[in-house]
Amino acid sequence: MISPVYIRPLLALLVIAAVIGITTVVFQNGSHEPALVRPANQQLPHNIDVALKKARLSEIKDGLVAWELVAERVDYDKDGDTAYLTDINMVFKSDSPQGPVTVTADSGEYSSKAKNVRLKGHVHVVAEDGASFNTSSIVYTGATDKLSTSDPVIFHQQKLKLTAVGMELGVKNQRARFFSSINASIVPN
Numbered sequence: 124m125i126s127p128v129y130i131r132p133l134l135a136l137l138v139i140a141a142v143i144g145i146t147t148v149v150f151q152n153g154s155h156e157p158a159l160v161r162p163a164n165q166q167l168p169h170n171i172d173v174a175l176k177k178a179r180l181s182e183i184k185d186g187l188v189a190w191e192l193v194a195e196r197v198d199y200d201k202d203g204d205t206a207y208l209t210d211i212n213m214v215f216k217s218d219s220p221q222g223p224v225t226v227t228a229d230s231g232e233y234s235s236k237a238k239n240v241r242l243k244g245h246v247h248v249v250a251e252d253g254a255s256f257n258t259s260s261i262v263y264t265g266a267t268d269k270l271s272t273s274d275p276v277i278f279h280q281q282k283l284k285l286t287a288v289g290m291e292l293g294v295k296n297q298r299a300r301f302f303s304s305i306n307a308s309i310v311p312n
Contacts, residue, residue, distance in 0.1 A: 173199040180206070182238060182265065189268075190215045190294075192233070192240065206233040211242060213263075221297045222251025226261070226270070238265025246272075250297055254280040256290070268294045276301070284310045 178197040182189045195210035208231040215224040229244025243260040248270065256278040261270050271291040278285040278299070289302030 173197075173201075175199070180233060188216050190263075194231075204234060204236045206235070207231075208233060213240065213242070215294045217295060217297075224251075224270075224292075224294055224297065225249050226263075228261075239263060240265075248292070252280075254278070254297075256299075258290070263294070270294060273302075275304075282309050282311070284308050 175197045177193070177195060179191065179193050180197070181191040190213060192208070192211060192213040194208040194212075196208070198207040199205075200207070209229070211226070211228045211231050213226040213228075215226070217223050226242060226246065226248045228242035228246045231240060231242040233240045240263040241260070242263070246258050246261045247255065248257075248261070249255040256276050258272050258276045259274045261272045261274075263270050269291055271289075273289045276285075276287050276290045278287070278290075278301070285301065285305065285307040287301035287306070288304040291300045291302075292298070
């Protein structure tokens with residue numbers, strides 16, 4: 124058994140060793156204060172003024188919503204008047220019997236001055252009647268309410284499969300025009 128005379132010096136020695144150990148660990152690992160957060164204007168690229176997640180854009184024509192666009196991310200450059208979009212779902216509203224047209228794409232750009240939307244990357248367009256087409260890029264021109272592309276297009280409607288290079292689609296009347304290298308076939312069920 125340890126003599127009571129040695130207990131106090133032994134406890135003092137243990138406390139001093141613990142303090143030295145803690146001090147050594149703190150100096151070796153540095154401070155554990157959280158890193159300083161940079162202001163938002165320093166986190167964005169120099170040409171971007173605002174960045175938003177899960178943003179919704181829309182255009183009103185004649186008192187009605189013409190189209191609505193939802194993007195996972197929007198980076199807006201007010202000097203260039205351009206919004207850079209990522210993971211896009213765009214719906215063109217229609218009060219015609221054809222119903223709305225839905226467009227999805229990987230990325231795009233929206234010009235608020237010209238009211239044009241340029242979409243690219245796995246562009247997929249679907250009408251309510253089941254007609255659909257795929258292409259690599261497409262441009263919506265606000266002044267004419269048309270979607271157009273000069274890229275190859277694969278179009279499907281019921282049993283019809285059509286491939287072409289270049290296309291124009293009226294959003295309101297949903298009439299499509301194909302420009303060149305057109306090849307159509309009937310696909311059996």
